Amino acid sequence: DAQSTPHVYVPGHGDGVTLLLLHGTGADEHDLLDLGAALAPGAALLSPRGAVEENGANRWFRRMGMGRFDVPDVIRRAGDLADFTGLAAREYGLDPAKIVAVGFSNGANIAAALLLLRPDLLRGAALFAPAAPLQGREPDRVDLAGASVFVGAGRADTITPYDQAALLSDQLTERGADVAFHQHPGGHELPGPVLRAATAWSAQMR
Ligand code: MLT
Incomplete structure (x- = not known):
């Protein structure tokens, strides 16, 4: 059952939305609780811990090196x-x-991988500093009509380069998702203006 995966669950009060919070490398299930509460006040929060460990850092899938993903592991872990x-x-x-x-x-x-590999699971996603998780592989022609996606991408991001976020946005748009793409001049971060834009996006998608 779900209890065998370490996670935090915070019940919601309101319109029945649940945010599935997915932390970055080296963080844990507590890291994004404040972000979730700011993005969608009253939403339930479901925040698991990434099951892969890399030198003590929690992650969602294995990689061979920075930016070189183990794509079969991405697929398995998304499942x-x-x-x-x-x-x-x-x-x-x-x-x-x-x-x-x-x-x-x-x-x-991994959220992007869920959208592309399990297109019925999510109503939408806010993706901050994402890459295209299947890398060079062309994702299947799934139907993402009805899914709303927010992407925040830094033009100076050296960890998940801007072109990767743009490629992911194209892959999602081509499959019917409604993608709100926000670029900013910074690097691998979530600046205030992007958080405010995402909060407005979240309020109107609900
Ligand atoms: C990844 O490995 O998923 C990305 O390169 C970013 C990260 O280090 O978390």
Whole structure:
């Protein structure tokens, strides 16, 4: 069951939206709770810990080096995360049609993988500093009509380069997702103006 995965669950009060919070490399299930509360006040928060360890740092999938993803592991771990999310939705009585992922960096990458590999799981996603998780592979022609996605990308990001976020946005748009793409001049971070734009996006998508 979902309890075998370390996670934090905060019940919501309001419109039944659940944010699936997906932390970046080296963080844990507590890292994005404040971000989630700011993005969607009143939403339930479901925040698991990445199951992969890299030199003591929690992650969502393995990589060979910086920016070189183990794509079969991305696919496997996205399946595991989708299974956890489904189990948790049942155990906590969450509306499975109102789950929105929020991820930063490595967490944004696994959220993007969920969208592309499990297109029915999420209502949408806020992806901060994401890359295209399947790298050179062309994702399947899934149908993402009805999914709303916010992308925040820094033009000076050296960890997940801007072109990767742009490629991901194109892949999502081509599959029917409604993508709000916000670029900023900074690097691998989530600057205030992007957070404010994402908060406005979240309010109107609900
Ligand atoms: C990744 O490995 O997913 C990205 O390169 C960013 C990160 O280090 O989290």
